[in-house]
Amino acid sequence: MRCEAARSPAIITTLGAGLFMAMLTPAYAEEATSEDAIIVTARGRPEAQIAVPDTVTVFTQDDIVRRKLTTIDDFIAETPGVFMINDQDPGTNMITVRGVSTNRNQSPSIAYVVDGLALPDSELFTLRTYDVARVEILKGPQGALFGRSASGGAVNIATNDPTEVAGGVASLGVGNGFTWTADGVVNAPVSDRVQLRLAGSFRNSDGFIRNSYLDKKVDGFTSRNLRLKASVAVSETSTLKLRFGWADEEGGAAYISSENVTGRNGGRLSGAILTNPQGDFEGRASRKWWGAQATIEQELGDTLLLTWSGGYDHYRKDFVEELDFRHDTPVTLDGVPLFPDGIQPISQPVDIEAWTSEVRLTSQAAGPLRWHAGFFFQRLERDRTDDLGPLLFGAEPLRAETRSNQIGLFAQASYDVLPTLEATLGLRYDRDRRKENTVGTNTAATYARRAQTFDKWQPKVSLAWHPTQDFTAYVTGSLGFKSGGFNPLPGASDIWTANFAAETVESLEAGIKSRLADGRVRLTLAGFVTDYSNFQNTVFLGNSVVLSVPKVNVHGLEASAEAELDLGFRVDGGAAWTHSRAGRYTTPNPTPEPGEPAMVDLTGKRTPNAPDWTLNAGIGWQGDAGRAKVDARLSVAYVSRVDFEMDNILHTPGYASVDGRVGVDLGPWGFEIWTKNLFDRRWAISAFGQQQLPLLLGLGPNGPFDSFTINTGRQFGVGATRRF
Template identity: 85%
Template sequence: MAGDDPIVVTARGRPEAQLAVPDTVTVFTREDIVRRKLTTIDDFIAETPGVFMINDQDPGTNMITVRGVSTNRNQSPSIAYVVDGLALADSELFTLRTYDVARVEILKGPQGALFGRSASGGAIDLATSDPTNEAGGLASAGIGNGFTWTVDGVANAPVSDRVQLRLAGSYRNTDGFIRNSYLGRKVDGFISRNLRLKARIALSETGTLKLRAGWANEEGGAAYISSGNVTGLYGGRLSGDALTDPQGDFEGRASREWWGTQAELEQELGDRLLLTWRSSYDNYHKDFVEELDFRHDTPLTLDGIPLFPNGIQPISQPVDIEAWTSELRLTSQGAGPFRWHAGVFFQRLERDRTDDLGPLLFGAEPQRAETRSNQIGLFAQASYDLLPTLETTIGLRYDRDRRKEDTVGTRTGTTYARRARTFEKWQPKLSIAWHPTDNFTTYATGSVGFKSGGFNPLPGPSDIWSANFAAETVKSLEAGLKARLAEGRLRVALAGFVTDYSNFQNTVFLGNSVVLSVPKVDVHGIEASAQADLGLGFGVDAGAAWTHSRVGRYTTPNPTPEPGEPSILDLEGKRTPNAPDWTVNAGLGWQGTRGAAKIDARVSVAYVSRVDFEIDNILHSPGYASVDGRIGVDLGSWSLEIWGKNLFDRRWAISAFGQQQLPLLLGLGPGGPFDSFTINTGRQFGLGATRRF
């Protein structure tokens, strides 16, 4: 259906017209990526209504929320991040720099039937550029404020009729944008180095082998966190005078290195079947050091006692990851009324994380959490045309995740705890889509997703959390329509959804990062998008998502009880963390020629409504808007651009944790209590040039 739609997606495991897919799918083509200056996964998410991302403390720690379904810190993600057909094993890998990208698709709603566990919120499907049979490439360089400069390059080399190679690299160096008022210098500078080599080998007329090897190395500032009594002075509202610069006396630092390989074999089995095998290996190490008081007052007191003469520093949290991932899939070929695919998936994850809390250990040895996960998935999906205009799709996946975790002393090797649990789930998906014409689709979809439970730090006698927490299950219903009008010059889409959470995994800081399960969360919402060709070179696009995500019936012990406060908190009706009610995007572009020059100009605005950073809804960022712009000039083999992000230099908090959830911050002094938060970088702008050869 919708066979002449120029936008093709692979959301359901085969190339299809976007208009025909019974899911909400946001697509960024190579042209979109250039025009919108999308260079990180943050950029793609910021351009996608209904999706929100928190970057926190260091380059690898992130939380992505899709339609109210949010990732919890240091545990299984809520969104599958797929690169060249295989899901990444850990959210630490999500923020590796994107470059030489051919296409990005963002699917909203549970996608467990196709992508398995950790796709309860949706999936990000990223395809890097393949080698081609044409020799050439490009080199680009840019400079921007914060003494930021970038260099990117691509070289495509056909070795023979059967073998093609593609080498791509990206380098970024910046002094940063956030100034520590006590140290008197910027503290968010970093260097990012990246390389990728891909090979495409035609084994026969029906078989193709693709190989990929990649490497990334980053180092720079981290945990540039501000501190102040936002709860007491501003009622938890992080705006205006509350948004102070960092003032700690210890400069946080992070470095990380990743390398990985992937192989993909595609073999046609006659005219009707395609066999695909993919396998990858990822190796990742991160060093991270920070302070936990984010102050320069010494001695630092806790409940009035001067326990920390030099502050709470250094705190070290290194992470090591090894992952092996494989998938074997059989897909039907052809455009007949019955289309299907089936496969088996395996992923082995080894993750070691040390929490060396320094002075807070009071001489005790740091402990390392050694987590091992073995996931096996069996999946199948079939689509059948009941009528020439009516399609039904049934998908089903079974995932079994065997997880174990040993808590080990880093100095003595003592095993403090040894835990193991198995999480398994059948994840069905059913869709029905009506295509009365090639330019119109209306559909209804029901789907189930889940993410594994896990293990908290061992609780003490007075702690309110349990050693283990349950798996999270998401059930969703979606109905929508998509249409192309005015001879394809106008595209519109509208979708409504209802989602039911069970055992929402809420991350809380209680001396360490722990998960408290919320039995029920109710989510519903509406999304709409439109793109229009206005003529005379002008085009407009817009999207809006309203997501009402609220805690159901839930009471929990008060983590920071003060005199006169209840010992049990009733949090029913609270907003879920990191899930704004509204996300809105709009852009206006113009493309035209002036003499030999092709000009491409675009201005866009993004709005995010109130963001609550914790489940008590005290610390929050009010709604904010950001305006971006870019002008590109194409002069044949040369391209020039000038660009800006957040042109009006708006400031807001991008993450926070507060005294009402963390007893340490409540008791810190002198001058406490305190809340901690991270501010955004403010306005960025720059110039760039690209030479194609």
């Protein structure tokens, strides 16, 4: 692994701090020997969070309620070093972990695992989270455990299982934007051997963003969700678990604003330039998903556990928008009135079908050696149609029919070299056979057939020193990769290639974790160096394409702390500094003007959607007020400058958001009042620039334009819950 000298001081400082604190910690730890109450399963078995030699942020069921975490966006906003963009429609998203993000329409950089099985496509990442028991977010390459889509990290979600106790919960809420929610859970033990759990979630909103030309809110949506889980004790040593899920969502999409931000504001997306949408076409999206999963757990004596999980996902999204984001007609391109009614409608429907299976053998015997090994298979069928409407000038729309067969062999073993020193070695081999046919939607003619196989051995090794139950110092090295893929077919003047290479990640992390004051104080500190080769940078050039960056160099520091204070108070906070920059990188100029160079040098530029700083802090109080139990929390999150493209022109400056919640429990009843973005701060959450997209550069009248999406502003509401 290559580590430039310029990055060495930060890592040396981290390692030195870790060693220094490791030498001091045993003096504290003798007073605190209780076991860690926070358990994680990210490494394939239940473990104390403090003992895992990785940076893991955990949200327990109590955290989820107290912090009002209802979407994956909420969890990520509470996690330093992680950043997320929900863009254009409910299924399109990009998650950035430690400087490098996922890319649209291609393999994700984040493994997203629900109840033990990896979701097949990033379109499914933003399905509504509800009735959740625990969320674990792991940072850094996790390929040894989760495979070729975990080069940046992993999100591990466990939903609540059925229990032997009958009962349930029903909740109602109302909020601004004429938003109302209804959630419910029924736990029904059928017999001593069979338990059922039915959970549902409904949300309806008129929205928060008003289109100034149409004079209506354009981000309203409706979300309907159901999940049925069953647990069947087949025998004393065998358990069958079943899960069925369904989601149906519809609402506004592509509520994108348009302004000459580059010319008028130097690319800075703030202040008066953040205008509301003003297009004359209302974007809409709808999506439906259903999935099923079966898991069998079989104990083999007292020392082994055999687990098999199989799942099926079926997903359909319809999406329609405009591309000029203006109400002026006719719309001109380079002064020529080519589009009398505007550039609309544009549609990009997506169909996904996937089969996923994993078998795993896990050791359970007490002793110095702990291991597991397994086999993974996933078949993904993904069809996306790019109907660009008037921009096709009479040509037929094309459909990309992508097929992927992935197999993975993996194993991991941890051994106590000494009573206080654990060595862990993980190794995984992934083989991803991908092919894509580009066909005409009208004639069924085949325009291109492409196929390629991507494979990689992904090792991971770590040393963890546990002098007591309350302290861990560790060093972890890992390698990950993300499969390459296929861009939309390029034209003669386009700057992208038809295929792009796999992305490879090498990472080194060192950190410490500590509990003090009888476990009432928790501290973590980590430093990391990561090298990316063939970083897959997503660029919007009329369609989402990948331009490979030969090298991206990342290093950073992360810290977190939480403490339970006297009188019922609790404080927590985290900070992440991530320095993510392109290495030596020149690329063709996508919008060459007369006198401008044909190539542009982007060496040293920030990677897109990767803020240098992410910070959060919160203070909470729990106590009694007469018969009532009160739970109050106030938190703040800060994100530094975010650049939306590799040229670092369009950007939003740093911003902070304040959230709050007060909950009151009266026996079986619970009541809450909450707010998000209390001070109604506005910022851009995504943008496409005229220096990257020739269409925007030549668009008129009164062009050129940049396009961007603003956040929803302040939200607030009240809710009531009844437990029975």
